[in-house]
Amino acid sequence: MCSGTIRPLPDGAVAGIGGPLPVPVLLVDDRRENLAALAALLADFDLGLELVCAESGNEALRLSLRHEFALVLMDVQMPDMNGMETATLLRANPKTRQLPIVFVTAGMAEQPHQFAGYELGAVDYLIKPIEPVVLRSKVTVFCELYRHRRYQEALVAERTAELSALARELGEEVRARRAAEQTLLQLNEELEQRIDLRTGELRRAMEQIVESEKLASLGGIVAGVAHELNTPLGNIMLVATALDERFGAFAQTVQDGQLTRSVLAKAVADFREASALLLRSAGRASELIESFKAVAVDQTSARRRIFDVRATVTDILNSLGTSLRHAQVRTVVQIPDGIRMDSYPGALEQVISNLISNSIIHGFDGKGGEIVIDGRQLGAKVELEYRDNGVGIAPELQHKVFEPFYTTRLGQGGSGLGMFIVHNLTHGTLRGEIRIHSQLGAGVAVTLTLPAVAPA
Incomplete structure (x- = not known):
């Protein structure tokens, strides 16, 4: 019953596979x-x-x-x-x-x-x-502790292997994206050459028309040329800008070692959406270009500037338009015009974006809903209230919402960092306060109280 050595454990024994761990x-x-x-x-x-x-x-x-x-x-x-x-x-x-x-x-x-x-x-x-009862009780405690520790070690090893596999997949994805970027650059060069050629042809045509039609037809020709050039150029530039910004953030995530399965899945979905956007964006090119440019400039730099709160919120909603439509979510902005802040619009846009993402993933559960964003000036403060009519949060879970890696949808699009980032940006970059109120079945209300002029 008692030996001087320990038999090697079979494969899987550490993780509890094939019977209890000795x-x-x-x-x-x-x-x-x-x-x-x-x-x-x-x-x-x-x-x-x-x-x-x-x-x-x-x-x-x-x-x-x-x-x-x-x-x-x-x-x-x-x-x-x-x-x-x-x-x-x-x-x-x-x-x-x-x-x-x-x-x-x-x-x-x-x-x-x-x-x-x-x-x-x-x-x-x-x-x-x-006493046998005493001995059994004490030994049982240490057996459970040992098995629990070995099980946790096995989980760590398994997750490490998964991350290694994801890293290899990421390397392949990065190489594919670089090839796609090179292809896009070549297409841009070809487009510029075609535009130059077409511009020259149109210029010669315009000269002939000016001679024959006089100045009366010049305005219509210029408008037609501008429309003809703006449509393809606007679509191509939108996709190029979106892919470049998203790829940069994706590469930075890889470089920082923060890659997760949900981040990788979201990146793949974003790239597919960007490819489809070219076919759907003819009627909305100008609006999407302006909205995306404003959001991209703010979120890719930590610059401080004076901005209009309603315009900034509208920009981020426009940028998320496709995701909101797919999720069947209606948005209502009730922020008066003229409320201005001297702060960091990129951080505010990230907060709103994360709150919307949280509502889509956790609040609406694929059934659609409504998001309302109110705003008001309170002296030297600006108060924004974000509300949705989703499933709500149980009172006993609300204190965990801002904890890192806390999520009820792990592996289903939830990393557990969205609301943690919201809390950090609100208290850190924006120097404000955040409160959350919710009841099951009555949605979520998040109140942001921010200084109109951020401290230096």
Whole structure:
């Protein structure tokens, strides 16, 4: 029942695959009959223990350096090196410093002796004669702790392997995006050449028309030329700008080591959406170009400037128009004109964008809904209230909303960082305050109180 070695674990045993994970326990006593009795008692508990016996403190030290144990049950009174001295040496070694030690003794029932053992690193005592119920209870605790730790280690190893695979996929994606970018640059060059050629042709045509039609037809021709050039050029420039900005943020995410599965999935979705945008944007080219340009300039730089709050909120809603339509979300902006801030519009746009994303993913649950954004000037402060009519948040969960990596949709588009970023931007960059109020079935209300002039 008691061996001097630990059998190698089969594949998957650490993660709990193929049955309960065996728990190695080291028994230390200079008397074999005591070891046999203790091993027999532990074997009757059916706790999945793998018992290893040592008949001296020196042997216990050697075994602890070669194997990992969940618990040491050690006699105190042993010749040559007693249990106290053995515990001292175990605590001095970094490899065994955290190894739980339970002293088994018949002669240290007094508190002063027990305190001395605790000072040397003992976690508990078992007084002979040993009560089986007490022994089972204490050993069970350490078995559960050991299995839990090994299970967590397995999860870490599994996640590390997943991240490595994602990194390889990301490398391939980066190479593909670079090739796409090069292709786009070539298309832009060809477009410029065609525009130059067509401009020359139109210029010669215009000269002939001016001679024959006089100045009366010049305005219509110029308008037609401008319209003809603006449509393809506007579409191509919109896609090029969107892909360049998104690719830059994506590459920065990779460089910062913040890549997650949801970020990668969102990047792929964004690139596909950008490709489809060229076919759908003919009627809205000018509006989308202006809105995207304003949002892109603010969010890719940490510049401070004076801006109109309503215009900034409208810009971000225009940029998110496709996502809002796909999610069947209606937006209402009730911010009066003329409310201006001297602050960081990029941070405010990021806050609004994250709140909208949170509503789409968690609040509406694919069923659509309505988002209302109110605003008002309160002296030297600007108060913005963001509301949705989604499913709401349970009161006992509201204090966790701003915690990093807290999400109810892990692996379904939620990284757990959206509201954490909202909190940090509001308190850090914008130097304001944020409050959240919600009831189940009644949506969410988020109130931002921001200084109209951000502190220097």
